[in-house]
Amino acid sequence: MLYTVDPDHLASVCPDEPPYRARQLREWLYRHPVLETQQMTNLPGSLRDRLELWPFELEADQSADGGRTRKWLFRTGDGAAIEAVLMGYPDRTTLCISSQAGCAMACTFCATGQFGFERHLEAGEITAQVAFAKAFLDEYGMPNSPHRLTNVVFMGMGEPLANYTHVRESLHRMIDLMGMSARAITVSTVGFVPGMRRLADEPWKVNLAVSLHAADDELRSSLVPLNERYSLAEVIEASRHYFKVKGRRISIEWTLIDGTNDSVDQARKLAEIAHDLRAHVNVIALNPTPLSADLPPSADRVAVFMDELRYEGVNATLRDTRGQDIDAACGQLRVHSEGTPIRIDRAVLEAR
Template identity: 50%
Template sequence: MTESTRAELLAEPGEGGRERLAAFFAARGEPAYRARQVEEWVWERGARSFDEMTNLPAGLREALEAVFSLTPIEPDYTARSRDGTVKHLWRLDDGERVESVLIPTRDRLTLCLSSQAGCALACRFCATGDFGFRRQLRAAEIVAQYRDSLRVAREEMGRPASSPISNVVYMGMGEPLANLDGVIGSLASLHGGFGLGARRITVSTVGLIPGILELARRPEPFELAVSLHAPSHELRLRLMPIEKRYPLPELFDALRTYQSYKNRRISFEYTLIRGVNDDPALAEPLAKLARGLICFVNLIPFNPIPSRPEWGPSSTEGIARFSEALAARGVGNAVRRPRGRDIDAACGQLRLARES
């Protein structure tokens, strides 16, 4: 059996996985507490293999291996930045490779996860789109990035054992809401299995309306971020082909619906590209879009990619002017300091660099 045909325990937190394990042990005449032992290894200790479960007999570990999978992923390449950022390129069971990034600050450690191998949406400022869409990640493959990053955080970065990773963002390779099954399943595992608070998990989207409405209907208060990058239809279409399918008026109608369910702040991501979308005059239409929403704008200097040699990041002065223009119109915003530029830390850049 392959990793994907065995039952993946990382995708089964709570009653579903517990019942499956209980049935497995009952069929072998084993005591009921064995299921709890396995759960502890999966969710509390982050076991990558059944061999680690040393309080189970060797024969039982072999039997578990035949029926269940812990979805091992292998570090294909690791890059460490001067600023403390750590980026992993993970190899999956079929040879596909995806990225995750650990971003430390003074009081937190944020993990950026991938939800797809590649991406079909072809945003022109993102390196992931340059090698197209390969496949969806299974929920367990998304969660495995978190599990293995926990070990790095504890053992290599010296983070506290009780809460080594403080926040998770679905902002890596792929569009999370184009992989709803995988993302919703992984959210359940991070929240219900590993116990990460829902408000510490942010799902980012380019604006897939059905997925936004699905998140609105869920009871957990996961955070939402929207990749905006332009306040007009024409400019956004130039940067993001998804604008043709879900234009700004429809997107903002959906966001108002989302906020009516959640009453939670929405974050907007706005990548500033010199001479493309950084004119302070664009602050006015952006403020109009945001009117009536509880929101915040993260301004992100463009991280150059080889396929767009004509584009560069806005100057420090240009970013300041744009930020001030937004603030003058009552739109809260902050400039996100670029991290890990020396290790190709932006989405898709490390894989692209390793394949070129």
Template identity: 50%
Template sequence: MTQPSLYDLDRSDWGEFLSDEPKFRVDQIFNGLYHQGKELDELTSLPQTLRARLKSELPTALQTVTQQVSDNGETTKFLWQLSGGARVETVLMLYPDRATVCISSQAGCAMGCSFCATGQAGFERQLSAGEIIEQVVRARRVAAEQQPPRRVSNIVFMGMGEPMANFDNTWAAVQRIHDDMEIGARHITVSTVGLIPGINRMAAEALPVNLAVSLHAADDELRNELVPINRKYPLQDLMDACANYFAATHRRVSFEWAMIHDVNDRISDAQALAGLAQPLRAHINLIPLNPTPGYAVRGSSRNRVRAFREELERLGINVTVRDTRGTEIDAACGQLRAGHEATPVNRPQRRSPLAE
């Protein structure tokens, strides 16, 4: 059995682990690690012998390989090494009065989305709940060190991996980020390429977090190419699962749409997307495609993105063009690959290159 890491233990586990210590030790540890964001060496309220024991028996999971900062200083990408040698990445995005952390749920990804660097690199292993949580803890420390200090207000499961394919550990992390780190459900977003069993399981949970679906195509033919899991969970079934999630949680679903030149950026694509979004009152996030080494297709032009957005707005759809951050350090959406080589994929051939 793999040795648990410091952040793998929940409050109940800590009670068992410290059964020979006074009961208030658990509160001291939780207050120090999660509320104050301290490292073990800084928990001076604990006896030195206990701190030494914890460091020996419960090591941290993430070893820093690199920490890159974008040119404007607003984006930091962390490359971590895990036990066994797997590597994952985390992205911290700074805003004037807050910060968002984009976290990974797997080392690599088995979903094989053609335009995503993580999918091009393949799957390595699942992350434990502690490995997921520690990403937030470590990024939050860096945010607090900024001038002025930033408070991490939002967590998005949009890093490496498919969260629904690691549901148990993802959901354990969600609950503890909410309970132990006091980040509200409406500030936590779990993204998926469309694993319906995971969406249904999340709909049955008591914590109504935000659901983001990486859609990218509004018909099965194209989506089968871009997002291969669509062959197993086709669009109509996926829309039914999204409707069920909205009904159960009263949380508006968002659709992510990578804007790919001459592939899914025509006016007719916008109209088809609106047809899916309208019944759900879904929000659309348009993401100009970020370059990846294994996908030799460029993102849509600004004019195409603007025309696409305007058509959605004309049809009454709530739409946002996502701010692109950290492309120069490969920290933007779809670029995380933890240094792995990408396997080149063919561009979709179905779309006509003629603009409408």
């Protein structure tokens, strides 16, 4: 499982080979990712046969939106579920990746949170999701979208900043080894303040997305239990610090839940926070989850909320719930997945 090997110690997987083999392997893994070791054409056949590329198997592969949304559920050898979603747009191709199997944050409206925490993902397991998407796009492209990966967002399963060491190492591999721009990567957090402050000290200017979902402590604590540990004021202060240090505009994420955080009063309070941080606000209507009665607001209520934000002069975008027909909301694919793992090969992907 080459992606779980330290990139500086790849010689350890081919001790009988000349030293340049490790360099060649590193190129294939990080500069020109491929779906199968057989595509590593400058390696000897015996080595290609022996090496195992991915640290997981592809358990489910779903596509929607005319092939512009692709959702993958990977399964590791120890049974952990990892999901990633690739979304194509006319000007970009964005991969949403997971940083943990499950999540301990227990946000009430989130399918992942409802199913609890399995374990942290290793840096190699995080990076491998990106490499897989790159290799996939290289082979198959995506309709009406760039045929290369342009953006990565840590918005799949898990709170990335609670798995700091591995997420940091994966950022290093994406930026320094794969050559991705830090500006093309967004780390999202539900307000893990120590991690926000550590990220501000890193050398990379990655984007920070802060999932607020509520604009006062009482409501926020009822939706995001972590708010009991790090209050809204602390999260805002850490966001301000990040903006000041990095000069990168913060984005605020807001999942709209019917009758809960979709009031004009919440919109006004959110507007105050957004102005204070000079942040962009991304609003998305809730994708209902099986273990919660929460629903998305009606289209009219969503429109009123957005109108209020814009009336207050907030830079706000209503995001579409991409791939709703394939359960593309955070953590939902695993809820429905069943069956036998499929080995990652072209046959699986071409069968779509």
